[in-house]
Amino acid sequence: MKNFxxxxxxxxxxxxxxxxxxxxxxKISQKKAEVLAQEYTxxxxxxxxxxxxxxxxxxxxxxxxxxxxxxKVASEYFSQKKEYALSEARRxxxxxxxxxxxxxxxxxxxx
Amino acid sequence: xxxxxxxxxxxxxxxxxxxxxxxxxxxxxxxxxSQDQEVVLSREVDQKKPEVVQAVNNHDMADILxxxxxxxxIGTVLENLALGKYRDGVLDIEDTDFKEGEIxxxxxxxxxxxxxxxxxxxxxxxxxxxxxxxxQQKLGEVACEMxxxxxxxxxxxxxxxxxKRYVExxxxxxxxxLEEKVLSIEEQFADLLNENDELRAQLQEFKGxxxxxxxxxxxxxxxxxxxxxxxxxxxxxxxEKTSLLELLILLMGAFLQEMSxxxxxxxxxxxxxxxxxxxxxxxxxAQK
Numbered sequence: 310m311k312n313f314x315x316x317x318x319x320x321x322x323x324x325x326x327x328x329x330x331x332x333x334x335x336k337i338s339q340k341k342a343e344v345l346a347q348e349y350t351x352x353x354x355x356x357x358x359x360x361x362x363x364x365x366x367x368x369x370x371x372x373x374x375x376x377x378x379x380x381k382v383a384s385e386y387f388s389q390k391k392e393y394a395l396s397e398a399r400r401x402x403x404x405x406x407x408x409x410x411x412x413x414x415x416x417x418x419x420x
Numbered sequence: 421x422x423x424x425x426x427x428x429x430x431x432x433x434x435x436x437x438x439x440x441x442x443x444x445x446x447x448x449x450x451x452x453x454s455q456d457q458e459v460v461l462s463r464e465v466d467q468k469k470p471e472v473v474q475a476v477n478n479h480d481m482a483d484i485l486x487x488x489x490x491x492x493x494i495g496t497v498l499e500n501l502a503l504g505k506y507r508d509g510v511l512d513i514e515d516t517d518f519k520e521g522e523i524x525x526x527x528x529x530x531x532x533x534x535x536x537x538x539x540x541x542x543x544x545x546x547x548x549x550x551x552x553x554x555x556q557q558k559l560g561e562v563a564c565e566m567x568x569x570x571x572x573x574x575x576x577x578x579x580x581x582x583x584k585r586y587v588e589x590x591x592x593x594x595x596x597x598l599e600e601k602v603l604s605i606e607e608q609f610a611d612l613l614n615e616n617d618e619l620r621a622q623l624q625e626f627k628g629x630x631x632x633x634x635x636x637x638x639x640x641x642x643x644x645x646x647x648x649x650x651x652x653x654x655x656x657x658x659x660e661k662t663s664l665l666e667l668l669i670l671l672m673g674a675f676l677q678e679m680s681x682x683x684x685x686x687x688x689x690x691x692x693x694x695x696x697x698x699x700x701x702x703x704x705x706a707q708k
Contacts, residue, residue, distance in 0.1 A: 325485070325494045328501070332482035339481060339507065346502035353495075369623060376619050380626065387630055391637075398641070399669045405652065407645050414641035416634065 310389055313358045316382065320361070323378040324349050331374060345374055362386050390416075456580055481506060554589060558582040644668055 311319070328345055331337035337345075348368055355361045362383050369376040394413050401410035485506065488497045500506060559582040566573050648668050 321494050321498065325489060325498060328498075329482045329486050332478045332485070335478065339478060342481070343501055343504055343506075346498045349498045350502045366627075373616055373619055376623055380619075380622060384626075391633070394637075395669075395673055402648065402665050402669060407649060411641060411645055415638050 310393070311385065313361070316358050316361065316386060317353065319382045319385075320352065320365070320378060321349065323381060324374070327374040327378060337374065345372060348372065348375065358386060456576070552586070555582065555586045558585045558589070561585070644671070 324345060328337070328342045332339070332342055352361060352364055355364060362379075365375065365379045365383065369379045394416065397413040398410040401407070401413065485497055485501065488500075559578065562578050562582045562585065563573060566578065648665060652665070
């Protein structure tokens with residue numbers, strides 16, 4: 310399972326690839342490259358994976374490059390989150406802590 | 421009348437053999453640009469300059485970003501880029517550790533001035549057109565026409581007219597009329613819009629799936645937990661309690677898998693829930 314730092318690295322690498330390929334094939338301007346890099350620095354200020362991807366989901370409307378990065382990296386995050394919720398809920402159910410299990414399944418616990 | 425024409429490289433004399441006293445071979449022996457032609461060329465270069473220079477800069481910038489990413493790490497490069505240190509494809513090297521001499525070399529290496537770039541483009545155009553057989557052919561054609569019309573051959577007019585026809589012919593050959601350029605750009609723009617729409621649709625679908633999955637998960641979790649609580653209270657045997665919970669968890673997992681598989685089916689994957697396995701599992705649990 311990937312941790313927060315690994316997801317950050319994935320996002321970072323994908324954004325860089327989009328910028329380099331965009332510049333090389335004339336899809337983005339230098340100004341846009343700078344703006345994408347600025348968005349990246351904002352994203353890197355978040356402290357956990359949930360915040361990182363929820364912020365990304367907000368900015369993908371503005372930048373198609375970010376949308377492509379999000380679609381590539383976030384699917385792994387959601388799938389991992391589901392597995393995490395299930396395993397945690399299982400752990401709580403085994404010790405009859407139903408409320409905690411419910412909270413995990415409802416996504417109230419930070420991943 | 422012999423009007424055979426021998427062309428040469430831009431650095432070598434270009435000779436036109438015409439057996440007529442009206443011809444002034446000396447004047448057309450070397451292909452040198454008149455002031456007017458230089459003006460025409462400069463204008464052409466000036467028109468193309470912004471896009472050419474921009475493309476060169478963007479390409480350079482991409483290369484520099486790639487090289488620096490390997491050297492300094494992607495994070496640092498992105499931070500520098502965000503701060504505008506890579507404007508015009510050139511890293512603002514004040515913050516780097518180069519010595520003074522090395523800085524100058526680095527600047528020279530990374531930032532050929534605009535004039536140098538322009539000069540490069542201009543030399544390239546002159547060189548290409550002069551050595552192009554089409555340009556030589558046009559010179560010959562114009563010279564023939566002037567002779568046929570009984571005009572004196574003025575080298576400046578000859579070269580100017582030949583270059584004009586050369587440019588027209590080139591444009592025709594390459595099919596770069598303004599309308600076609602506009603059409604091509606419009607097509608590219610339409611493609612980008614379509615791509616954008618597709619990505620937005622994908623995003624909406626993705627968000628919808630996540631929302632649906634989350635809602636279903638919560639509803640199921642509530643229902644199953646209620647059931648688990650009820651059964652847990654009813655059963656007295658600890659072993660039975662545990663196996664019951666295990667079964668419930670497995671069922672929840674199976675439901676969630678089924679939800680995921682419906683998403684995968686849309687993408688052509690087949691990961692349907694194996695009901696027979698669940699039945700065996702339930703049977704085993706019951707036997708315990």
